[in-house]
Amino acid sequence: MRKVGVFVCHCGNNIAGAVEVERVTEALRSYPGVAYSIDYLYVCSDPGQDLIKEAIAERDLDGVVVAACSPVMHETTFRRTVAAAGLNPYLCEVANIREQCSWVHRDDIERATLKATQIIETIVEKVRHDEPLLPLAMSLVRRALIIGGGIAGLQAASDIAAAGYGVILVEREEGVGGRMAQLSGTYLNFDSTVDLLREKIEAVTRNPHVTVLTRAQVEELGGYLGDFKVKVRRQGNDEEYEVGAIVVATGYELYPQEWLSEYGGERYPDVIDGLEFERMLSPTGPTGGEIRCPSDGRVPQEVVFVQCAGSRDPERGVAYCSKICCMYTAKQAMMYKMQVPQGQAYIFYIDIRALGKGYEEFTQRGMEEHRVLYLRGKVSKVFPQDGKMMVWGADTLSGKGVEVAADLVVLATPMVPSAGAFELARKLRVATDKHGFFSEAHPKLRPVESLTPGVYLAGACQAPKDIPEAVAQGSAAAAKVLSLFSQEKITHDPIVAVVDSELCAGCGICVEVCPYEAREIHPLTKIAVVKEVLCQGCGACLVACPNKASQLRNFTPTQVMAMIGALV
Amino acid sequence: MRVRLSIRETRGEFVKRVEEISGQEILACNQCGKCSAGCPAAMAMDLLPSQVLRLVQLGLEEALTSETIWLCASCLTCLSRCPKGVDLPRIMEALRQLVLRKEGDRLELSALPADFLSEAPQLAIIAGSRKYLS
Known part of the structure; x- marks a missing residue:
């Protein structure tokens, strides 16, 4: 029997204003499997996290439920906390009693308190059946592909190469330099763009880490973060490259x-x-x-x-x-x-x-x-x-x-995305906005990342930009690539699908429904296998599988039924 | 009515004379409107002070027919507040000078009623003479 600790957060007045947290904490104390229950003003604070660590050590907990805000907010925080106390991080779960309870039921404290209790009880049931998991190791090719040899792409290439990593620079035209090479001079000081570019181009082309491919285009992309397989068509021939990260810098036209x-x-x-x-x-x-x-x-x-x-x-x-x-x-x-x-x-x-x-x-x-x-x-x-x-x-x-x-x-x-940008975005599985510009992962905080892991954006392919901005983005994208390349190893969240080989009939429905191309029918065994590093744990295959052979780690039918059992 | 703008006017004699007499760079004004916003006489004007200057920027001599240039009291409020340091009172004076030099005096001193002359402050008479006489 698992010994679960429950930590109920007041979130100042955010939760405590609509939920009587002391009553919730008291109610959970007698719930089956709960060995410890306590409330605290801000569990995410340092003393709050210490409370979790101490309880794990002193009370020998082997499961933790933090009842607080959305897991999007602090799941990582709390999993790191329990890991620091020696517990497997996947034995820690967050019960959302803020966004899904206190914030929407401020007018009915009695029922909000009951609902918070029940939400926590379901998560206790889940934790009781959670398995300890280990992050999946992924391979990491420390070489970057840069698509577009304008100023943004050149800047990214020179920064990555300067750090000693390999760069493949793919340029559609005869030579690099992009739009900037067509300009007469820059504003503010009328500097010659040709002179400014010459220096940048030499830094890139003379660097032994950089391979410049002109009159070349990306034909196909396979693989994933850390291990992409790129087919480049150059002057009529197809060439294959393996890269760990991609910077899109395809620029604009008018x-x-x-x-x-x-x-x-x-x-x-x-x-x-x-x-x-x-x-x-x-x-x-x-x-x-x-x-x-x-x-x-x-x-x-x-x-x-x-x-x-x-x-x-x-x-x-x-x-x-x-x-x-x-x-x-x-x-x-x-x-x-x-x-x-x-x-x-x-x-x-x-x-x-x-x-x-x-x-x-x-x-x-x-x-x-x-x-x-x-x-x-x-x-x-x-x-x-x-x-x-x-x-x-x-x-x-x-x-x-x-x-x-x-x-x-x-x-x-006006500047519009360059011709072919949309087709390229499809090949890269990267989103574009309604004008065809590449979409960044977050407009404020993640401006040079796409939502596709390992694919970064630089320059006017993302939105109209001038030279200094394109240069800044080229460097920013390079920094993202370098922080990836400088990791000893990269890992993938282990909440992925698994196939019960006893139950799988090899019908292939899961292969059809998987949006991440993370499924295939094994050529010899003829049953479905999961490509774990591609799986995002969305659960589409679970729903589709007629034999219930597809399951998601730590979201097993046993767990889900136990969670529903706690409610009804 | 569409107005033709051309280099003959934008860099013509009229603009040159206004700049010469006022000593101001008329294109330094970026038409923010702060002068008009604070002008104590604006309520009586047919064009706002900034609009008069705009006509000069476009090289349009109709600036000279505006009542605004005569209603300007040279109080210097606009100059003290102008973010670009444009001396609009000087430009107004330049415009008045151009009219006076061409058309002569706008005030017949001898025609002023005797009781007005005896009651009006001396300073007003001097300022009026300065403003309306060529």
Whole structure:
């Protein structure tokens, strides 16, 4: 007979405000199998945890129930506590009497107290039948795959390689450098992106730990955290690699300007997008850095920049702010003025979003030093008239409709995920948002992890980002990879499915229903086997198995029936 | 009515003269509106002080026809509060000067009633002369 200790938490007033914890503690004291029962103000605090450790030692407990908040909150905490006291951590369970009881029954203390007691009793039944379990050991290949050789991918690659681990860098294009290689210069200081990149590219390509595969794409992905099997198609041939972690850094492209019919992009040569203007400004571009009207090669005397050209436009499906356009437009207008000092630059904007160190000062410099004229309003229409591009807009500050007969119009179209990102996400089993950007595991606290273990995100594949942010994310993703690689061994939660070989008929239904591809029919024995490191313990196979051969560790039918027995 | 903006106006003679006379960089104003928010005479104005400056930024001479420039009392409240240090009273003065230089005096001193002249504070007479006479 197991000797279970019950620890009932007040959670300050969170639980004690609706549940009479002393009564609950007293009631549990006489419950079968309970050897010890006590309440405490905050069981998760250090003295609270000490209470558990002392009770295990002094009363020889071999099972622990902590009645407190949701197990999502502190199950790990309390399992670590009992492990420190020498007890197998899987003999500790959390009974949720806060989210599922006190918080929702503040108006009925009597019944809330009864319900809390019953919840705890069910968990006592579970613990009485829990088996001690050991974490499953997993193999760990200390080599990373980086998908995308733009600035985010290069940063991640150089950081991981600098720590001495192998990196496979897969790039779809002829060379690395990504979008940054197409830009003329950076904002704030007009640094040449080519120079900035050269250093970064050399750090990566010269590092013996890095293998750069260009004109290559990920074809297939198998395996799991620590032991992925990747098939890469390179220049027509398939190559297989084993890696332990993956960083996705597939970047962005621009929203197609031909979809903005009212602005005439792609229809009129003198309406171009931001990246085309970058190429025009770049010394390595088609005009050798000279700003010229594409129609006839004249130097434009009046240039109109249209911000939010397609973005912040839910009707068009792009409700989001593309984030970097305010800054690069300010930079482009200033670079234009440096080259054509007698010219006039107009920028139509809705808001000027200059959110970064030195960014606001930069846009103000554009206005004051370069006399860029900002006009507050979204452009409605661009059309040719008398050899110029007529821009119809508004200046809501003066309350006037305005028009400019421009020589050149530059559209700041929004960043969208790069082509093929969605298909890649499917191969990697990583979620994307409604715009096709890769989804992070948590918007605040886990920005560079995907929800798929071992797959990390960096750069504009996750959302619009500028260079410093992409670099920061590349380094952050690398840090995640390195903290994985520096572990001696990695383990997997042992709450996984098991198959009773006596009962299994090999029907294969469990293989069909498993969402994690953790099941297969063994080729020789013809019965189902569980690939434990892939199993997430969801229980789909238990429900599907007609023979009840599938079971989940520490969620056995005996346990579940005993738990129900405690209630009825 | 759509207004044509062009380099002829945005960098034209009008803008240049306002900047010269006032000594101010008119594009330094980012149209936050704090001047208008605190102007003690704003309730009597046809355009807010910031709107007058906006018209100048756009190179539109209609700024000169606004009553606002004459209602400005040069109290300097806006200047003391402007986050960008723009001296709007000087710009208002520049606009008045442009009108006065072109159209002449806006005040006939000799036409003022004698009892007004005897009752009005001397300072008001001097300030009025400064403001309305070329």
